[in-house]
Amino acid sequence: xxxxxxxxxxxxxxxxxxxxxxxxxxxxxxxxxxxxxxxxxxxxxxxxxxxxxxxxxxxxxxxxxxxxxxxxxxxxxxxxxxxxxxxxxxxxxxxxxxxxxxxxxxxxxxxxxxxxxxxxxxxxxxxxxxxxxxxxxxxxxxxxxxxxxxxxxxxxxxxxxxxxxxxxxxxxxxxxxxxxxxxxxxxxxxxxxxxxxxxxxxxxxxxxxxxxxxxxxxxxxxxxxxxxxxxxxxxxxxxxxxxxxxxxxxxxxxxxxxxxxx
Numbered sequence: 001x002x003x004x005x006x007x008x009x010x011x012x013x014x015x016x017x018x019x020x021x022x023x024x025x026x027x028x029x030x031x032x033x034x035x036x037x038x039x040x041x042x043x044x045x046x047x048x049x050x051x052x053x054x055x056x057x058x059x060x061x062x063x064x065x066x067x068x069x070x071x072x073x074x075x076x077x078x079x080x081x082x083x084x085x086x087x088x089x090x091x092x093x094x095x096x097x098x099x100x101x102x103x104x105x106x107x108x109x110x111x112x113x114x115x116x117x118x119x120x121x122x123x124x125x126x127x128x129x130x131x132x133x134x135x136x137x138x139x140x141x142x143x144x145x146x147x148x149x150x151x152x153x154x155x156x157x158x159x160x161x162x163x164x165x166x167x168x169x170x171x172x173x174x175x176x177x178x179x180x181x182x183x184x185x186x187x188x189x190x191x192x193x194x195x196x197x198x199x200x201x202x203x204x205x206x207x208x209x210x211x212x213x214x215x216x217x218x219x220x221x222x223x224x225x226x227x228x229x230x231x232x233x234x235x236x237x238x239x240x241x242x243x244x245x246x247x248x249x250x251x252x253x254x255x256x257x258x259x260x261x262x
Contacts, residue, residue, distance in 0.1 A: 001241060007052050012244030016053050017222035019046055020095035022247065024117065025254045028102055034113040040071035040120050053218075055091040055184070057082065061121035071120050079123040088126045090189035092118035094219040096131040097226035100138040101258040107155055110135050122186075129160040130186045133168065134223065137194065141230035147172070149194060167191045171198065182215020193220045197227025203236040 003011030023042035031038055047054065047062040054062075057078055064074035079087050096117050103110035114135045115128035122128070133152045140148030149172040153165055167187045170177050171194045180195055181188035193210055200206040206228035211221040229237070234255075242248045 001244060009052065012241075012246065014245065014247055015218040015222075016051055016055065016058070016091075017094040017218050018247070019051060020058075021098055021222075022250070022254070024095060025098040025251075025258065028098065029254055029257045034099065034102075034116075036071045036116050036120060039117065040065050040074075043120065055089055056086070057089050058091045058121045065120075072116070075119050075121045075123040078121070088124040088186050089122060089184050090127075090130075090186045090216065090219050090223075091184075092120075092122040092127050093130045093134050093186055093190060094222045096135055097138055097223075097230075098254075098258065100135040100142065100230070101255070103135075104139045104142050107136060107139065110139060111156065124186075125161050126164050127186050129156055129164055130190050132156055133160065133164070134190065134194075134226070137198075138226060138230045141227065149198060163187055164190070168194065171195050174199065180213070182213045182217070182220055184216045184219065189216065189220055189223060193223035194227060196220075197224040197231065200228065203228040203232040204238055204241075206231075 001011055003009065020043060023046055024039055027035055027039045027042055044062050044066050047059070047066070057075075060078045061074040064077060065071065069077065096114055099113050099117060100110065103113060111132040114131040118128040118131040133149075133156060136152035136155050137148045140151050145151055149168065153160075153168060153172055156165075164187055168191060171191060176195065176199075177191065180192040182192060183189070192213065196206045196210040200209055203225070207221055207225045210224035211217045213220065
């Protein structure tokens with residue numbers, strides 16, 4: 001929103017987080033269903049457009065997709081070939097929230113599509129279940145439940161990796177962990193973003209707090225913003241932000257279409 005930062009982009013420029021989320025939303029609207037093969041094709045087309053920023057695992061997976069891997073093979077192969085510490089990035093959780101809208105009332109199916117959407121590029125269970133937990137939390141917020149993250153953790157239960165659920169349990173209790181990390185590691189990103197999204201007093205405060213922590217600012221801000229948006233509603237977002245984003249009108253149109261049957 002300030003402009004001309006790390007990537008020297010104009011104020012209001014969206015990054016890979018929103019660009020990929022738009023791929024998912026457009027696919028759902030156009031196909032009238034979750035179609036992971038179609039989403040994968042849209043990701044590849046976006047990759048071919050030359051984005052100014054793209055995550056390492058995403059880039060490797062999309063390259064494999066471009067050269068013939070199926071949607072459910074590319075991310076799996078990249079994960080299998082990546083060492084611990086480089087195999088569980090936040091590149092799928094940052095883009096998955098559009099799925100929470102059409103599947104808001106079908107939590108079992110929401111877990112399935114969230115995990116499959118991650119698998120396209122990020123097959124590690126910390127990533128696939130991270131997407132499921134985030135989207136279950138957002139769905140709970142959209143339905144005004146009292147304990148959205150607690151309910152999400154209960155839904156995935158013991159199937160989710162212990163490292164992931166252990167990091168999110170304090171957030172579900174309303175506690176603040178001793179430290180909130182801002183790396184690209186999916187567990188760190190979810191812990192920090194869910195803390196800011198659930199325990200601040202407005203959508204603007206959540207987003208500004210998350211972004212100003214530094215580190216992987218756009219992704220932590222994207223996740224916190226999705227949570228805060230579901231919590232406070234679109235009307236809570238500052239008009240000066242919306243007017244600075246060229247894609248605002250398309251996003252509003254996509255939301256209208258995604259919510260027709262919910």
